[in-house]
Amino acid sequence: MDATKTSTTAAHSAAADGTVADGAVRTGLLIVGASQSGVQMAVSLRALGFDEHITLLGEEDHRPYQRPALSKEFLQGTVESESLIFRSNEYWDEHNVALVKGERIVRIEREADGSGVAHAASGARFPFKRVALTVGARARKLDLPGAELDGVVYLRNADDALALKAQLDGVREAVVIGGGFIGLEAASSLHKMGKAVTVLEYGPRLIGRAVGEETSEYFLNAHRDRGLDIRLDARMKRMVPAEDGSRVAGVELSDGTVVPAQLVLVGIGVVPNTELAEQLGLDVDNGIVVDRHAVASDGTTVAVGDVANIPNPLPGAPEGERIRLESVNNAIEHAKVAAYSLMGRSEEYAGIPWFWSNQADLKLQIAGLTLGYDSTVVRRDDERGKFSVLYYRDGRIIAADCVNAPLDFMAVKNALAKGQNIPADAAADPAVVLKTIVTDG
Amino acid sequence: MPTVHFTDAEGAVRDIEGNIGDSVMETAVRNGVPGIVAECGGSLSCATCHVFVREDCLDQLPEMEEMEDEMLYGTVVDREDNSRLSCQLRLAEDTELYVTTPEAQV
Numbered sequence: 385m386d387a388t389k390t391s392t393t394a395a396h397s398a399a400a401d402g403t404v405a406d407g408a409v410r411t412g413l414l415i416v417g418a419s420q421s422g423v424q425m426a427v428s429l430r431a432l433g434f435d436e437h438i439t440l441l442g443e444e445d446h447r448p449y450q451r452p453a454l455s456k457e458f459l460q461g462t463v464e465s466e467s468l469i470f471r472s473n474e475y476w477d478e479h480n481v482a483l484v485k486g487e488r489i490v491r492i493e494r495e496a497d498g499s500g501v502a503h504a505a506s507g508a509r510f511p512f513k514r515v516a517l518t519v520g521a522r523a524r525k526l527d528l529p530g531a532e533l534d535g536v537v538y539l540r541n542a543d544d545a546l547a548l549k550a551q552l553d554g555v556r557e558a559v560v561i562g563g564g565f566i567g568l569e570a571a572s573s574l575h576k577m578g579k580a581v582t583v584l585e586y587g588p589r590l591i592g593r594a595v596g597e598e599t600s601e602y603f604l605n606a607h608r609d610r611g612l613d614i615r616l617d618a619r620m621k622r623m624v625p626a627e628d629g630s631r632v633a634g635v636e637l638s639d640g641t642v643v644p645a646q647l648v649l650v651g652i653g654v655v656p657n658t659e660l661a662e663q664l665g666l667d668v669d670n671g672i673v674v675d676r677h678a679v680a681s682d683g684t685t686v687a688v689g690d691v692a693n694i695p696n697p698l699p700g701a702p703e704g705e706r707i708r709l710e711s712v713n714n715a716i717e718h719a720k721v722a723a724y725s726l727m728g729r730s731e732e733y734a735g736i737p738w739f740w741s742n743q744a745d746l747k748l749q750i751a752g753l754t755l756g757y758d759s760t761v762v763r764r765d766d767e768r769g770k771f772s773v774l775y776y777r778d779g780r781i782i783a784a785d786c787v788n789a790p791l792d793f794m795a796v797k798n799a800l801a802k803g804q805n806i807p808a809d810a811a812a813d814p815a816v817v818l819k820t821i822v823t824d825g
Numbered sequence: 826m827p828t829v830h831f832t833d834a835e836g837a838v839r840d841i842e843g844n845i846g847d848s849v850m851e852t853a854v855r856n857g858v859p860g861i862v863a864e865c866g867g868s869l870s871c872a873t874c875h876v877f878v879r880e881d882c883l884d885q886l887p888e889m890e891e892m893e894d895e896m897l898y899g900t901v902v903d904r905e906d907n908s909r910l911s912c913q914l915r916l917a918e919d920t921e922l923y924v925t926t927p928e929a930q931v
Contacts, residue, residue: 431859450866457868467851468866475857713864713871735931740870747892749870790892794872794899819898 410499410511411437416489417518418442420712421689423470424719430479432727438481443488446542454545455569456742492660498684517687521654530623535632536648539570555579559635559645563590565741567651571612572744582643584618598762598773599785610744656691669693671708676732678722686722689715697733698753699803711739736800751797752783763814774811781806795819827920833860834928845918849911850874860926867912872896873930874911879923886914902927
């Protein structure tokens with residue numbers, strides 16, 4: 385991918401106006417993390433009329449790109465890397481956003497007024513008046529003997545996906561460790577590409593962190609029907625090396641059996657990148673703790689997206705309830721909140737959190753947050769391949785998991801956005817169209 | 826070059842040359858056409874790339890699949906007979922398409 389503006393020119397152009405003793409004028413906004421949320425913050429700020437300089441800095445050598453396809457269309461080779469790019473170079477130039485690629489910030493120095501200088505591992509320095517952390521999360525590493533073997537891979541960024549694609553030719557059998565979104569999306573992709581795939585999930589059910597038991601059960605059966613070998617409550621002992629020690633050859637389970645695999649893909653969640661926040665002395669607790677306006681505990685740094693621990697944004701959620709969301713939708717909406725904040729406006733999170741995951745022909749759409757649910761309603765139409773679970777808290781709908789059921793998803797998302805309810809008793813009939821039974825208040 | 830003419834809800838027009846094989850949504854987003862949000866990046870999951878297609882251009886478009894049809898019932902601005910999700914519309918060499926973006930997508 386091509387060079388837009390190199391780090392040296394960005395750092396140099398800022399320093400050229402230098403007035404401060406260290407030669408750096410501390411103007412503009414530095415966005416650390418050229419991620420979905422970093423890109424959205426830059427775009428939203430320009431749309432709102434923010435007229436100061438913006439530097440959008442990322443540690444990868446690619447222009448800012450969309451991640452969701454990496455485990456699906458990109459892995460399967462049905463989309464090109466170019467179509468994952470967020471914005472054209474012309475767009476960034478026209479909007480006076482300096483893109484910096486391949487620079488990893490390791491330390492941030494700051495004055496009492498919030499301005500400062502960010503130091504990259506390369507030695508480059510990036511002065512700023514205000515800083516935003518859109519640094520995301522990294523793949524949680526597998527802590528087992530043999531995890532360092534070649535062929536044990538992760539899938540978080542474009543380089544991971546490229547490396548994975550490059551070694552697929554020699555792979556007949558693959559093991560996917562982790563039955564969450566990434567694991568099941570990648571497992572479905574690999575299966576579609578002709579690999580024999582075994583999914584090893586440590587927990588008692590699939591996608592346990594994001595969906596309820598009924599949806600987990602539905603996906604378990606659906607994936608087994610489609611040819612994935614799924615093992616729940618899997619206890620793994622080690623990665624088994626090939627005889628010549630060159631790369632992984634299988635995964636040994638605690639009972640001594642070995643699941644053969646020339647590729648082991650690990651998808652066991654992510655760890656928020658909080659190191660810079662900690663170094664800055666910000667409150668950190670499962671992510672960077674921010675208020676309703678995306679501002680961290682120092683009152684000036686904004687933190688957005690996967691890395692931020694935010695107040696539950698669902699309308700009517702109990703005061704003090706917090707959550708860290710890992711989703712495109714949250715990265716976008718939270719970045720908008722932060723952009724308003726940087727413009728001095730106190731706007732709150734708009735819209736209803738939603739999520740999607742495409743696994744083989746199973747299109748999962750989730751509206752709302754299930755936090756604190758006390759009952760569910762299952763709507764199932766096997767003839768049409770549709771399945772939904774509606775979640776209720778004190779009789780009010782708070783979320784839905786919908787598989788190949790966009791009408792249900794849309795109805796719940798819209799009802800939540802308008803503060804309406806969908807009564808559980810009427811919703812239980814799968815033939816009922818949900819949007820016809822919404823009630824006010 | 827295929828060309829898409831985007832008119833926003835206020836009547837402002839942007840003419841954008843696209844690449845063969847790209848979707849109308851991708852063409853819009855990459856160039857920062859404000860009326861297209863496209864949160865899901867084209868995987869037919871979000872219904873935030875809704876457009877109204879000029880009537881005389883409808884015939885050159887592919888048939889709508891059931892999923893697109895159902896998603897269109899959830900758009901923020903209600904669907905019309907000429908509504909499509911622009912992630913499902915691919916540009917061909919001779920594409921000359923006129924679309925209007927709705928007032929809101931989310």
